[in-house]
Amino acid sequence: MSSHHCLPLALLLGTLTSCSHQPSLPVYWQIPPFQLTAQTGQPFDSKTLAGDIWVADFIYTSCPGPCPRMSSQMRGVQAAIAALPDVKLLSFTVDPQNDTPATLAAYATRYRAEPGRWFFLTGAQSTLQDLCRNGFKLGNVDGSMTHSTRFVLVDRHSRVRGFYNPTTEDGAVTHLLRDIHALEKETDVRS
Numbered sequence: 001m002s003s004h005h006c007l008p009l010a011l012l013l014g015t016l017t018s019c020s021h022q023p024s025l026p027v028y029w030q031i032p033p034f035q036l037t038a039q040t041g042q043p044f045d046s047k048t049l050a051g052d053i054w055v056a057d058f059i060y061t062s063c064p065g066p067c068p069r070m071s072s073q074m075r076g077v078q079a080a081i082a083a084l085p086d087v088k089l090l091s092f093t094v095d096p097q098n099d100t101p102a103t104l105a106a107y108a109t110r111y112r113a114e115p116g117r118w119f120f121l122t123g124a125q126s127t128l129q130d131l132c133r134n135g136f137k138l139g140n141v142d143g144s145m146t147h148s149t150r151f152v153l154v155d156r157h158s159r160v161r162g163f164y165n166p167t168t169e170d171g172a173v174t175h176l177l178r179d180i181h182a183l184e185k186e187t188d189v190r191s
Contacts, residue, residue, distance in 0.1 A: 024186065025153075025179055028160040031135045036092070036123035039104035039113075044121055046158065053183045054088040054154045055176065058132060058139075058147045060095035061107040066149045066167045071111045073166040073173050074151070078118055080177050086156075087180055089118040092131065094147040096122045136160070151176055155183050 031046070038044040055077060059067040074089055081087045093099035099107075104120035113120065122128075132138050138148035153162040153176060162179050164172040 025155075025161040025182060027155075029137075031154055031158045031160060032131070033158075034127065034131050034135070036121040036127065037101055039101050039108045039120040040115075041101040041105075044119060049088060049154075049158065051156050052086045052088050053084075053156055053180060054090055055180070056090045056092065056136065056152045056154060057150070058092050058094050058136075060093050060147070061099050061103050062095065069167055070149060070151075071107075074118070075111045075113075076173060077151075077176065078112075078114055080173075081180060084180070084184060087117075087184075089113075091118070091120045092128060093120070093122045094128065094132070096125050096128055153179055153183070155186070 034046045036044050055074070057070055057074060059070055061067075071091065074091065078089055093104065099120075099122050101122060104122060108118065108120050111118075132147075136148075136152055138150060138152070149165055149167040151164045151166060151172070152160055153164070155161050161183060162176070164176040166172040166176075169175075
């Protein structure tokens with residue numbers, strides 16, 4: 001290759017690398033509006049999240065497997081975002097038959113969930129099924145108690161921006177926190 005061909009390539013590579021210092025997070029899809037019940041027994045409407053960044057997961061309170069670890073890690077996220085009032089945490093139950101608001105409230109207390117920041121949500125199984133399967137695309141709420149262990153990052157416009165699996169990926173929570181801070185800095189990025 002002659003030297004005059006290398007210069008444009010070097011310029012192009014220099015341009016590409018200089019633009020990649022802060023890649024914006026991908027925009028996956030929109031989470032549809034939903035109405036559920038919070039651990040307080042009060043109705044919870046997703047419209048209250050407008051303008052907030054939020055992290056969601058799917059758990060159940062009697063889970064013998066990954067849920068306690070997931071909730072402990074979510075508590076760590078809560079501590080790390082203490083100075084960011086517009087970041088919320090939502091844990092959806094996959095066991096609405098047993099996870100009543102009172103049961104979820106006791107679970108929330110166990111994990112020191114901050115009222116008004118970390119919500120534990122229940123509702124009709126059909127609503128949770130539709131939200132899990134079609135909204136988050138994370139599987140089923142079908143009574144089998146099998147569920148995804150991923151955390152989902154959602155932006156101020158209710159769009160999914162990232163997936164993190166703290167039970168299987170080293171550094172997943174660190175990666176999630178970095179992406180929350182990136183979304184905090186993001187100006188109005190609408191697709």
